[in-house]
Amino acid sequence: AQKVTQAQTEISVVEKEDVTLDCVYETRDTTYYLFWYKQPPSGELVFLIRRNSFDEQNEISGRYSWNFQKSTSSFNFTITASQVVDSAVYFCALSPDSNYQLIWGAGTKLIIKP
């Protein structure tokens, strides 16, 4: 089975706190890509990052960082010093080489309170 699980339905934190969004995936493919997208209240999904299955290096982009661990099939996303503008729904997605279609998690709604 190929599946993406985002167990956190909603997270609420106060501005400037760090927050981690969890993503666990299942696939039998050895080659695949993982993605994170952000969906602000306007509705349009915005691509954040792509990671391939052979690259387990952590990625940092400003206040955003991603931790990919094949041993636990996880691709977690951390926002450091959160800001109100980070409030959105965040989706994790899997693209296995056998399928080429994106398999989406259910999303995590992140609320940053001022």
Added chain:
Amino acid sequence: DGGITQSPKYLFRKEGQNVTLSCEQNLNHDAMYWYRQDPGQGLRLIYYSQIVNDFQKGDIAEGYSVSREKKESFPLTVTSAQKNPTAFYLCASSYSSGSSYNEQFFGPGTRLTVL
């Protein structure tokens, strides 16, 4: 600016009517997709097209139809056969659907409400 446009932003339909949602892209992408999103849920694939004049059903194609006569355009028709069409519809495109590498770019979405 390159991007994906969807129109209209909001659409109201009476039961029993067909409606067509527009999706246009000027990114020169080969592949285009239609997703449905229900409140609090992820995205579900309705149809996708890898090339002009060709398209495939996704996970929830029943009650929907598409066409791909031009590379830039991928309209979605919600037919009266769709039992529960009220949802947010997102169109996306990518360079190719023949690779797991390519990220998809999304339009702003159309919110369809059946009255």
